[in-house]
Amino acid sequence: MRKIDVFFNEIQELISQSKCEILREELVLFFEKHKKGLDKQIGGKQIAFYFLIINLKDINIKEINWETCVRLHNLAMYEELMVDKGKLPKSLKTTIIKIYDKGLSTGLFSYQMYVNDLFRELYKQLKHKYINIQNIKRYEKYLVSHYFKHDQKRFIDYKNEEFFSALINYPLDNDYTKLTKLILKNGSRNYWINTNSKFIRKWVERYINDYAMKYIEPVTYRLVGYFFVDSVNTYKNLVNDFGEVNNDFLNHQLEYFKKIPNEIIQRISPSKPNVFINQLIIMYRLLLDAADADQEVVSLAEEYANLLKCEEATTAFKGDYCPIYFNPYESVPSSSVKKIVFLANEYTRNGANSRNFDLTFLDISNFPMQIRGDILEFIWCGSGTFYTRQKFNYLIKDFYKFLEKNSSESLQTEFEIENQIDHKTLFKYRQKLEFKYPDTATLKNALKIIRNLLKYHGKKYSITSSMLKVLNLNNLEKTYGGKPITEDDLRIIYDEFKKYSDKNKLSLIVFEIFILTNLRIGEILNLERDCIEYKDPLGRANIRYLSKTSNGEYTSQLMSEKVTYLLEEAIRLTTLVADYDSPLSKYIFIEPVQRKINNKLKIIDFAYLFKKVLTKIEDQLENKNYSVNNLRHTYINNVYKEGTKLNYSLPKLAAITNNGYKTAKMYYRKNNEIELYVEALSGVTLTDVDINGEIKKVKNNEYKNSVKDNLGHCKENTCVFEAMECLICPHFVTFTNRIPKFENKIKALNSTIKNTSNPIIIEEAVSQKKLLSQYLKNMIALEEND
Numbered sequence: 001m002r003k004i005d006v007f008f009n010e011i012q013e014l015i016s017q018s019k020c021e022i023l024r025e026e027l028v029l030f031f032e033k034h035k036k037g038l039d040k041q042i043g044g045k046q047i048a049f050y051f052l053i054i055n056l057k058d059i060n061i062k063e064i065n066w067e068t069c070v071r072l073h074n075l076a077m078y079e080e081l082m083v084d085k086g087k088l089p090k091s092l093k094t095t096i097i098k099i100y101d102k103g104l105s106t107g108l109f110s111y112q113m114y115v116n117d118l119f120r121e122l123y124k125q126l127k128h129k130y131i132n133i134q135n136i137k138r139y140e141k142y143l144v145s146h147y148f149k150h151d152q153k154r155f156i157d158y159k160n161e162e163f164f165s166a167l168i169n170y171p172l173d174n175d176y177t178k179l180t181k182l183i184l185k186n187g188s189r190n191y192w193i194n195t196n197s198k199f200i201r202k203w204v205e206r207y208i209n210d211y212a213m214k215y216i217e218p219v220t221y222r223l224v225g226y227f228f229v230d231s232v233n234t235y236k237n238l239v240n241d242f243g244e245v246n247n248d249f250l251n252h253q254l255e256y257f258k259k260i261p262n263e264i265i266q267r268i269s270p271s272k273p274n275v276f277i278n279q280l281i282i283m284y285r286l287l288l289d290a291a292d293a294d295q296e297v298v299s300l301a302e303e304y305a306n307l308l309k310c311e312e313a314t315t316a317f318k319g320d321y322c323p324i325y326f327n328p329y330e331s332v333p334s335s336s337v338k339k340i341v342f343l344a345n346e347y348t349r350n351g352a353n354s355r356n357f358d359l360t361f362l363d364i365s366n367f368p369m370q371i372r373g374d375i376l377e378f379i380w381c382g383s384g385t386f387y388t389r390q391k392f393n394y395l396i397k398d399f400y401k402f403l404e405k406n407s408s409e410s411l412q413t414e415f416e417i418e419n420q421i422d423h424k425t426l427f428k429y430r431q432k433l434e435f436k437y438p439d440t441a442t443l444k445n446a447l448k449i450i451r452n453l454l455k456y457h458g459k460k461y462s463i464t465s466s467m468l469k470v471l472n473l474n475n476l477e478k479t480y481g482g483k484p485i486t487e488d489d490l491r492i493i494y495d496e497f498k499k500y501s502d503k504n505k506l507s508l509i510v511f512e513i514f515i516l517t518n519l520r521i522g523e524i525l526n527l528e529r530d531c532i533e534y535k536d537p538l539g540r541a542n543i544r545y546l547s548k549t550s551n552g553e554y555t556s557q558l559m560s561e562k563v564t565y566l567l568e569e570a571i572r573l574t575t576l577v578a579d580y581d582s583p584l585s586k587y588i589f590i591e592p593v594q595r596k597i598n599n600k601l602k603i604i605d606f607a608y609l610f611k612k613v614l615t616k617i618e619d620q621l622e623n624k625n626y627s628v629n630n631l632r633h634t635y636i637n638n639v640y641k642e643g644t645k646l647n648y649s650l651p652k653l654a655a656i657t658n659n660g661y662k663t664a665k666m667y668y669r670k671n672n673e674i675e676l677y678v679e680a681l682s683g684v685t686l687t688d689v690d691i692n693g694e695i696k697k698v699k700n701n702e703y704k705n706s707v708k709d710n711l712g713h714c715k716e717n718t719c720v721f722e723a724m725e726c727l728i729c730p731h732f733v734t735f736t737n738r739i740p741k742f743e744n745k746i747k748a749l750n751s752t753i754k755n756t757s758n759p760i761i762i763e764e765a766v767s768q769k770k771l772l773s774q775y776l777k778n779m780i781a782l783e784e785n786d
Contacts, residue, residue, distance in 0.1 A: 044107025166226030231256035335373030338365035484637035693732030
């Protein structure tokens, strides 16, 4: 006899032993229905069918209900079978022991399918005879039609966990009203939502259907839902509508999710430690979208609502950062606030220093309250832009840490800031910075932010002018100009950009505006949609924008017809995305960020694309390591090159490029260009006027006698000439750091000439200007090593 025939005989014998006659008759019919599918080699299906029959042997037809269904589904098949090996049927014994020893779950899914099919068959045959059978109709949709084995294998690992109900299709609380049915490509699932709140239930269902089933594994989203609902159930108040979702509720859930044991996270997603908080944030994004669609109001503060939509929201929430909009006209936050995340607004997106970041972080949790208060006060009210103060907050924190360490090293019992700052300490700190930042430009930035900090807290810290001199910026000026892109390199880069124009038309427009105007990268990227104030008949337009030097105030500039056309084209290209509900909608150079949910806007990352282009064509370029700012340097260089041919004065060229002389002289070191500047400043033509005095680059202290107006010093102890004749005296010595004084003296003489009609005074002033101008020309040349 075949082994399968032995199995069939054993099943028929078991059915005949069923105590309930009605159920016994139904089991005979059920066996006949599945007999053909069981007529194969002994394996999981046969074990599953046998396990179902032995568990129904003592059940009465009136006991068939939802509770019985749940109990049958959650029986541990092989553990139950192995309780008494002696009772195992002859046909299955060897196979069951072998599968059990290997720790497999073969046949488990077949068993659950048999349970469900039996309940359906009983409903078809007996629904008119028994109320309990008729009640199957209420929960029939939760009798899963097909299982996906991969899911269940993961769930088995959690058998002993308190949240196992979240992972199985038939939760142990026997309340099928808390189930929702999930329709998948390979069948259906039950999802347990342990709440009586219709609002919370709908929120979780929206998350599952609109996001979770598409993008994450079942075991993950089942646990997310469990933890989410459990956090709701442990909250102090009932949450039944949008208006009851507030900051306190969000923070309660965040704290709950932060306490989810790490071992669970490691088992679920070892490579994604923030998986649960990420999903919580996604659930809130979906809620905010739903509230907008339904015109409902969520009681979250604007800061929290907008933070939830940001890419780095997980970092902020997990790190306990307090979301704040910076506003210089509002009070400084309390020093009890230890961590702040600044959300972008009109005060943080200004001019050339703006960036594409939605958030910037400030962590001062490692400082005592007094220092926290001082840092916050400086960041709110200090000199310069908020962006600069916040960008270099790490330098500010480093300075205070240095003071704390210096205090402990000096064995002081009590740390008081005002007692810590003296000349010796500042010299020591400067030495540290010089060692850390050998590049003079970087060192200058570091010293400048600390100087501004000390100036702001000058009275509180008892800062003197001599202390500030320890952190002076002398000789840290950038003595070289920008790095103009060569003509051939510019052509190669431009040609490569044009290849990207189909997908990155906006970036090509930014590139062209860069080489046609004096605007900086931030000034271009922060042009607003209404920046064109008016356009003349030739197509030239007056453009309104925020400048690096305009201190947050709008400035305007006339642009060529080519630039105007480019701006109008960019506005046209971004018209549709400007309809997004985003604070960035007012800008021209924006693009949508394609997210799984909550599409948002961002300002295009031109710097990234520029770097990408350079990397691709690096082998073709004459010079390497160009940066975005080199495009502006190229424009400035071309303006000066062409302007010199047209005999434009240096001040005129500086005005065209929107530069001062201080910046311009870094680009143009030739003597004739210095001469252009000096002549334009003084209003005299440089002649063969001789200067007999001496000019030195580095100031020294050997000369103590200052001449009038502090233009220089005298080498002699007694004065030989009258005032201003010092400039033709061989004993006169001056230094290049006096350039501003010579410039101011020339401007003062220009004013004197303008305001007098006395020919004698005019003649004397002109003579003085000639001498001053010759000195100035040579001083600039010396400083520029010309």
